[in-house]
Amino acid sequence: MVVKKNYSAKTMINVVKEKLKENNIDERAIKIVTSVEIKKDEMAIIALSKYFNAEFKTFSIEEIKTVQNNYKGSDFVEKSIGVRSVCEPCVELSNATLLTDKMNLSGMTLCIGILKLESRA
Numbered sequence: 748m749v750v751k752k753n754y755s756a757k758t759m760i761n762v763v764k765e766k767l768k769e770n771n772i773d774e775r776a777i778k779i780v781t782s783v784e785i786k787k788d789e790m791a792i793i794a795l796s797k798y799f800n801a802e803f804k805t806f807s808i809e810e811i812k813t814v815q816n817n818y819k820g821s822d823f824v825e826k827s828i829g830v831r832s833v834c835e836p837c838v839e840l841s842n843a844t845l846l847t848d849k850m851n852l853s854g855m856t857l858c859i860g861i862l863k864l865e866s867r868a
Contacts, residue, residue: 754854756794762852763795770847770859777801778862781837783811785828804841811836818849834858 767774777799782792784805796803811830817839820831830836834849834856843860850857 752789754789754791756791759791759795759855760798762855763857766847766850766852766857766859772846772859774799779804779841779843781806781834781841783808783828783830783833783837804837806837806840810840814839 764774767777779802780792780796780799781804782789784807786792787803787805793803795801808829811833814836815830815832818832818835822831824833825831832849835845835858838845838858838860841860841862843862845858845860847857847859
């Protein structure tokens with residue numbers, strides 16, 4: 748997830764709730780909210796993870812670079828933070844499979860994934 752600085756937490760929560768509803772996903776299924784490490788102090792993302800009682804996990808630029816080429820990127824994002832894509836790589840790095848494509852939603856991007864089951868020995 749990437750958001751403009753000082754994005755409204757209330758707006759973010761409402762937008763995410765609507766997208767979950769559109770995709771027939773129960774809010775209780777949200778376990779992790781992810782973003783790039785430079786967004787670790789972004790209040791709206793922190794509020795979102797608290798709202799869903801989900802872990803807020805961030806990934807470094809270096810980690811994202813290892814998988815970013817699997818997804819369509821943005822010159823603007825690369826110029827701004829040093830990677831071409833954030834939300835899809837963060838889902839992949841969370842050991843999840845994308846359920847949705849990246850959605851550009853008025854100042855934030857969002858994609859939804861499903862955690863992969865851990866293989867048991």
